[in-house]
Amino acid sequence: MIIRFRPGTPPARVQELREKIETSGSRTVLSPEPARPLLAVVDKLSSELREVVEACPDVESTVQPPGAWRMVDRRFRENPSTVKVGDVEIGGGKVVVCAGPCSVDPLLDEAAAMVSQAGGHLLRGGAFKPRTSPWSFQGFGVEGLRLLKDAGQKYGMPVVSEVMDAAQLPAFKDHDIDCLQIGARNMQNFTLLKAVAEAGAPVLLKRGLSATVHEWLYSAEYLAAFGCSDIILCERGIRTFENATRNTLDLTILPLLREWTHLPVMVDPSHAAGIASLIPTLSRASIAAGADGIAVEVHPDPSVARSDAEQALGSGELATIVAEARIQAAVTGRGLHT
Amino acid sequence: MKPSTRNQLAHLDRAILAMLQERARLLSGEDSDNPDRLARIDDLLQRAEGPFDPGLLKEIFDAIDRGCGGSGS
Numbered sequence: 001m002i003i004r005f006r007p008g009t010p011p012a013r014v015q016e017l018r019e020k021i022e023t024s025g026s027r028t029v030l031s032p033e034p035a036r037p038l039l040a041v042v043d044k045l046s047s048e049l050r051e052v053v054e055a056c057p058d059v060e061s062t063v064q065p066p067g068a069w070r071m072v073d074r075r076f077r078e079n080p081s082t083v084k085v086g087d088v089e090i091g092g093g094k095v096v097v098c099a100g101p102c103s104v105d106p107l108l109d110e111a112a113a114m115v116s117q118a119g120g121h122l123l124r125g126g127a128f129k130p131r132t133s134p135w136s137f138q139g140f141g142v143e144g145l146r147l148l149k150d151a152g153q154k155y156g157m158p159v160v161s162e163v164m165d166a167a168q169l170p171a172f173k174d175h176d177i178d179c180l181q182i183g184a185r186n187m188q189n190f191t192l193l194k195a196v197a198e199a200g201a202p203v204l205l206k207r208g209l210s211a212t213v214h215e216w217l218y219s220a221e222y223l224a225a226f227g228c229s230d231i232i233l234c235e236r237g238i239r240t241f242e243n244a245t246r247n248t249l250d251l252t253i254l255p256l257l258r259e260w261t262h263l264p265v266m267v268d269p270s271h272a273a274g275i276a277s278l279i280p281t282l283s284r285a286s287i288a289a290g291a292d293g294i295a296v297e298v299h300p301d302p303s304v305a306r307s308d309a310e311q312a313l314g315s316g317e318l319a320t321i322v323a324e325a326r327i328q329a330a331v332t333g334r335g336l337h338t
Numbered sequence: 339m340k341p342s343t344r345n346q347l348a349h350l351d352r353a354i355l356a357m358l359q360e361r362a363r364l365l366s367g368e369d370s371d372n373p374d375r376l377a378r379i380d381d382l383l384q385r386a387e388g389p390f391d392p393g394l395l396k397e398i399f400d401a402i403d404r405g406c407g408g409s410g411s
Contacts, residue, residue: 326364330356335363 001045001053002063002075005037009058014039017056024049029071032229035078036060040070066260069217071224072231077262083230085179085202086158088121090232091264094337095329096293097322098122098160098266102308103129103137104144110300112151114315119322121337122179123148123157124295128164129307130185137306145175152178160204160295166195173199184209184236184271187219197226204266204295206234213253217261233257233265234295235286237272246274246311249282254289264292270311276302279313283321287328296321362406375403 005014014037018028021041026049031038045053054062065073074080082091090096099115101108104125112123127144129137140147145161152159158178163169164186172180179202186192187208196203203223207216216233223231235254237247249272257265267289269282283294299305299312313321326336379399383392400410 326360327357330360331353333352333356335356335360338363338367 001041001050002065002070002073003039003041003053004060004063004075005039005058006060007036009037011037013058017053017058020052021045021049029225031071031076033077038076038078040073040076042070067214067217069221069261072217072220072261072263074258074260074262079262080258081262081264083202083232083264085122085160085230085232088158088337090266091292093334095287095291095325095334096121096266096337097325098124098293098295099298099313099318100124100148100160101299101305102126102270102297102312103306104140104147104161105304105306107300107304108147108151109154111298112155112157114298114300114318116155116157118315118319119336120318121157121293122160122295123152123155124160124181124297125151126307127161128168130162130164130183131307142171142175145171145177149175149177163192163196166192169195169199172201177201179204179232181234182206182219184211187211187216190219190222193219193222194226197223197228200227202230202232203228204232204234206236206268207238207250209237209239209247211238213256213260220261220263231263232292233261233263234268235265235272235291236268245272245278247272249273249286251285251289254286254291258290265290266293266295267291268295270295270297270308270313274308274311276311276313276317279311280317280321280324284324284328287325288332290332294321294325358402358405361402365406365408375408 021028026041026043026045029040063075080091082089088096097120099120100123101111104127115123125148127139129139148159148161160179160181161177162181162183163172180196181204184206205220220231235250237249240248242248267286269279273279273282279296286294297312298318302309302312305312329336383395404410
């Protein structure tokens, strides 16, 4: 249950009701929302206590989230939340474009220049790669983080990279990686989620390839419950019976997530489609469906890319995607991040 | 006018306005507009198809240019 107090309710009266609830054995979390006190009650209340809460003159209403999550629920904030990655704000009506190679490789500098010249806002690149086959390229590791950060600084873009193991976190911190990505395969690695939450950096949480929205939001709730207040969801396609594309981009859940969570949502059409020619259309569709940003893979020469070459875009295509993102953002009542 | 036409016009007007503002925002950090802009607009208008008066379209693009900090044609 989430308790919505009337705006201006004194903190002492909120605390009084909170203590009453906690004395009964139920845990509570107070929202950082400044507009009004919002109190999430984690555990089920007795019917008697529920009546007390609902009869309290300071309580405007109580709401029951559609799942057992609390901190990421839409009603836990008055407005949708925004996340700052470096100087780039995600959510809040400005659409962002995150782009870069699937894996950091020797052409990273050229790729970063492509992203910058096209008008991209965030540079992505994998240093530690979760590959289906153990014989596939596994990434440059710590050296990849250094190359990524250097390229981001050179072209003035915050950087995003995937962390696969809690043991890698010190390297991410040492290289000042601006946003930690939890990949699809680790979405329910709860030990990793807790460790990443405690690291203090913004987190891009990709949807697991077979995860339901409930499971995805529970993973986001793990991050929130363990101290991460800067969470961005990223839809990247789910596994279905369809095999003409790599995955099926589930845009259905974008308007649903708007109702269920206050977290900003990005879409990765590259991993969803797995086919470069489909990505511009899917990017437009994602923004039209309300995405706060898109994450796409680019490479200056896909023929030598170390992973996912078939879904890498060239510079002209990326520039078109950014230009079209601006139009889509405008017609949906938003704008492109400057 | 049919209610559906009125509704569609309202949406189109909002979209036109949003795109004009977005165009101005895009140029707000730039020192000057693209020097080949006039030729590009002329080319665009020559290839334009539809019932909108071509002379008025030229005036509109001039006005858009001025609204975005340019000097018009």
